[in-house]
Amino acid sequence: MDYDTYAVDGAEELGPRVTIREANNVAVDFILRGADLAFANSLRRVILSEIPTIAIDLVEVESNTSVLADEFVCHRLGLIPLNSKDVDDVLYTRDCECDQYCESCSVTLTLHARCTGDDVMKVYARDLVVTGGRVNDQVGNPVITDAKGEGCVIVKLRKGQEIRVKCIAKKGIAKEHAKWMPTAAVGFEYDPHNKLRHLDLWFEEDAKKEWPPTKNADWEDPLQEGEPFNYDAQPDVFYFNVETVGGLPPDVIMQQGIKVLQQKLAAVIQELAGGDERNGDYGDGARSPDGPPPGTAYGADGGYTTPFGVGTGNASAWGGGTTPYGATPYGNSGAGW
């Protein structure tokens, strides 16, 4: 019954380790070691599709005399990245007590532009104005990163044309619609020399010439001449590059991804370990000796805390605890660069 000593091959014992190669306020490039492929891939998948952000979801078109159809403009509005700072404080509209939407589950932005000059006028994301209350003073602001401070173009107007819309931005995840993606892309590579032969490279004459090594190849030793194929080798080093669209800084995306994955697992633990035996015949059969009494360690949702007194006994990063490394990962990021 001693399943704590699984597959101890040195590296695994330490758990995952991270080396950040490059970081700034829009991207982080790091190496993940001491994890298996499934772990790394789950992390990648969860970052791509299950981190909550804010995006325009409902548009009331009051006037649109531009050349673009209402639906076209609405779609473009939806794709504009919005600041998702402390999005955990925003409720999902479906969980909110309000009838349709309210200040605690949405952010209202209005756009009103009319072209009066002879030149074609561009309407930018900066022209979206937040009206009404919201949970904090940044959430829902359009992300503007260009030097001129304009943001992306929404429509172009000719003389006399007008657009007046009211946009309701809501919280959601990318599994529902890609507009809620926190990242532009997540770079992911392992085994750059293809030592494990997970890839079967197509080639005309010479695969070596036609498939130039990536920059990650410098971090690993190439296959030696005449080195036999190692059938037992498992991927152990993963190269990540998480690039944000601007709504969330890259470190918050990472931490949120970890949190979402933990909540997924906690839900399974809650279902299987919590409460009474609901089905199956095991009854009071073998139970793990160190198993906690049913339904205690894990709350279904809300303030997630780790049940493990790991290491220094620090509070977990979620729910107001501080990390052992000075500032919390949230809130102050984006500054300092």
Next chain:
Amino acid sequence: MKADLPADRFELFLLGDGEKKVTWALDTRVPNTAIFTFNKEDHTLGNLLSSRLHKYPTIKFSAYIIPHPLKPSFDLRVTTDGSITPRDAIVQACRDVVQDLEVLSREFTKEWELKKITNIGRD
């Protein structure tokens, strides 16, 4: 086959009324075996749990299948050597992964803060 498609995209990740995250049944043909059905989950959790279970010496078999690509659920089949129930093995696997993620979170925070300091020094 339009009737098979989810009516709304959020049906991919929100449990329906009265729907359970995990249901399971013993496999009567093979001892110490159970098949767990995870609702509103996909490869993210399926592969994570299945491959984690492979690391335990008490697990004889573990694999998952997504029965239909348009239906957001997967079946995880687990056989143990009898010293632990499949259910407890999964719970253990979940705990271990949560623990690993906690380590990852701390490691990342540590590295991030370090990087921040060196970046400021460089500017």
